[in-house]
Amino acid sequence: xxxxxxxxLGVYEDEDVLLDAVKQVRSSGVKIHEVYSPYPVHGxxxxxxxxxxxxxxxxxxxxILGTTLALTMQFxxxxxxxxxxxxxxxxxxxxxxIPVSFEMTVLLAAFGMVGVFMVSSNLKPWAQPxxxxxxxxxxxxxxxxxxxxxxxxxxxxxKEILKSSGATEVNNKSFDE
Amino acid sequence: xxxxxxVREPLVTGGKSYHDVTHDVSRQVEGxxxxxxxxxxxxxxxxxxxxxxxxxxxxxxxIGMWGLNKTIGWAWDITNFVWWVGIGHAGTxxxxxxxxxxxxxxxxxxxxxxxxxxxxxxxxxMFPVIHMGxxxxxxxxxxxxxxxxxxLWVNFNSPLLWDVFAISTxxxxxxxxxxxxxxxxxxxIRDRATGLRKTIYGALSFGWDGAAKTWMRYESVSLxxxxxxxxxxxxxxxxxxxxxxxxxxxxxxxxxxPPYFVAGxxxxxxxxxxxxxxxxxxxxxxxxxxxxxxxxLMNIVIIITGSIVGIAYITEFFIAWYSGxxxxxxxxxxxxxxxxxWAYWSMMTCNxxxxxxxxxxxxxTSIVAxxxxxxxxxxxxxxxxxxxxxxxxxxxxxxSSWAMFYPTWADIGVYLFTFGLFFTLFFLFAKFFPVINxxxxxxxxxxxxxxxxx
Numbered sequence: 001x002x003x004x005x006x007x008x009l010g011v012y013e014d015e016d017v018l019l020d021a022v023k024q025v026r027s028s029g030v031k032i033h034e035v036y037s038p039y040p041v042h043g044x045x046x047x048x049x050x051x052x053x054x055x056x057x058x059x060x061x062x063x064i065l066g067t068t069l070a071l072t073m074q075f076x077x078x079x080x081x082x083x084x085x086x087x088x089x090x091x092x093x094x095x096x097x098i099p100v101s102f103e104m105t106v107l108l109a110a111f112g113m114v115g116v117f118m119v120s121s122n123l124k125p126w127a128q129p130x131x132x133x134x135x136x137x138x139x140x141x142x143x144x145x146x147x148x149x150x151x152x153x154x155x156x157x158x159k160e161i162l163k164s165s166g167a168t169e170v171n172n173k174s175f176d177e
Numbered sequence: 178x179x180x181x182x183x184v185r186e187p188l189v190t191g192g193k194s195y196h197d198v199t200h201d202v203s204r205q206v207e208g209x210x211x212x213x214x215x216x217x218x219x220x221x222x223x224x225x226x227x228x229x230x231x232x233x234x235x236x237x238x239x240i241g242m243w244g245l246n247k248t249i250g251w252a253w254d255i256t257n258f259v260w261w262v263g264i265g266h267a268g269t270x271x272x273x274x275x276x277x278x279x280x281x282x283x284x285x286x287x288x289x290x291x292x293x294x295x296x297x298x299x300x301x302x303m304f305p306v307i308h309m310g311x312x313x314x315x316x317x318x319x320x321x322x323x324x325x326x327x328x329l330w331v332n333f334n335s336p337l338l339w340d341v342f343a344i345s346t347x348x349x350x351x352x353x354x355x356x357x358x359x360x361x362x363x364x365x366i367r368d369r370a371t372g373l374r375k376t377i378y379g380a381l382s383f384g385w386d387g388a389a390k391t392w393m394r395y396e397s398v399s400l401x402x403x404x405x406x407x408x409x410x411x412x413x414x415x416x417x418x419x420x421x422x423x424x425x426x427x428x429x430x431x432x433x434x435p436p437y438f439v440a441g442x443x444x445x446x447x448x449x450x451x452x453x454x455x456x457x458x459x460x461x462x463x464x465x466x467x468x469x470x471x472x473x474l475m476n477i478v479i480i481i482t483g484s485i486v487g488i489a490y491i492t493e494f495f496i497a498w499y500s501g502x503x504x505x506x507x508x509x510x511x512x513x514x515x516x517x518x519w520a521y522w523s524m525m526t527c528n529x530x531x532x533x534x535x536x537x538x539x540x541x542t543s544i545v546a547x548x549x550x551x552x553x554x555x556x557x558x559x560x561x562x563x564x565x566x567x568x569x570x571x572x573x574x575x576x577s578s579w580a581m582f583y584p585t586w587a588d589i590g591v592y593l594f595t596f597g598l599f600f601t602l603f604f605l606f607a608k609f610f611p612v613i614n615x616x617x618x619x620x621x622x623x624x625x626x627x628x629x630x631x
Binding site: 035038039045048053059078102103106107110120122127128129130132134137 | 194195196199321329330332333334336338339342343346349350353354357360361364365367368369380381383384385386387388389390391392393394395396397398401402405406408409412416419615616617619620623
């Protein structure tokens, strides 16, 4: 695969410089492949123009599923399948079913959301990530620019833009895949 | 971008850079274990081994090995269960509730506190499982599984069953929350390592690459998990208290139990976090990350929750008198002046009086005093559960059934077993996992470190 394998990297030291740099680089017409950071930088997703994550919706839907499953299970078992009078209560003692329903809601919401997160971000034990720079997980922010995606612009020009935006280093990185 | 008030104390001292954070925390994982670590680990493993004799004896012979009798059917087992679950409340409280309240000081203690939570819940879960007598059949009694006993299901009206759901949900959600936080830090260790360590931490890091999009989702997941874990942590000890509160035993049948148990859980959990943190920061030289400021804030939480617990004890006593129910009044007078008076007064001294010492700034900013008081609080909280459980049971409705509880060697041994298990797991965690959440500490470094304040 030719695409996505040759990159220009801008290395940044400071999160606030990085935020301004992303704005500058984008406004000069360069398409940013992705920015890599050692920790979550607040506001980075806004300047990169990412849409809000829909993971909360996934959590909500899984939560509703948990509530429904828990209530269905309890009503079926206690009222229909094997009705017994316990403590003089109704077979379908609804208030008694609340704690288990709550726990099942939380359980499914949490696991469902995390599962969707793992799948959408391709997180799995055997995943082989592209490591642009080992310092990404230490103390440097790296802006990766895909050359194939910016064919209209000269490579030297891109490097210039990165330098003037505050990058302390500008490197090339290729992956053979 | 971020504005820091100059009156706030720095969260990280010693002028640390981002790379220093990585180095100071990863160094523990990468270096050879120290002699003190080996000694501590071997001691814990030794206790685990000794305790397992009692555990095996209990499983082999049955719970007749314990000091229970026909009047006191619940004693050390449930006391230890509630005690460990209580300790297991601080981790999620620190990471979830303090995240929602945007308390940045949580960042350097949340990792170890969550680990402690998970290990404490494992220890807690041991007791109800062993108490089943034949735990290998326990799945049928605890879970709604189709079975050949007739189609008889588990009883969803019982708080004991709610407990099964609450504790297992709490354990698994806490584990996931903890692991999600560990992924970026495992990636840090992966990128510093070579050879086998790189392979192992590479697999543990799930292919983390630090992309802005992944961080955005990570933050979203953390926030929602915190929002889910906050009512969850409150529900767990509420449901544990229902085990007692929904019964008709004088001394147990009180509506004050849920908030009182939750406050007690946070109280004992923070005490255990302090005990472990004071040792960890010393052994691993992390004084710049877990600062006096952190210890002081945790001590303030202990004053507040300790005072709530104190008020609960007094309210319970008052309501027993005010209710005019003779059995209820007797249960409480008997607690304070009956044959278990020493347990009651140990509880009152350790839980109500001793945390009040933290009003003095000298005491709450002293490492030695904090360490001693954190142990005292957990001794007190053990007595609280013992007092509630045993003194309420030992005076049965018929005076001919009145009895006393004496622990046997198996009771003590199984309790020791859980101590061994807890510390063995904690020492393994401290050696092989990053004990401080590096990514989160880095995210507050610019706004809240000593260097930034200058």
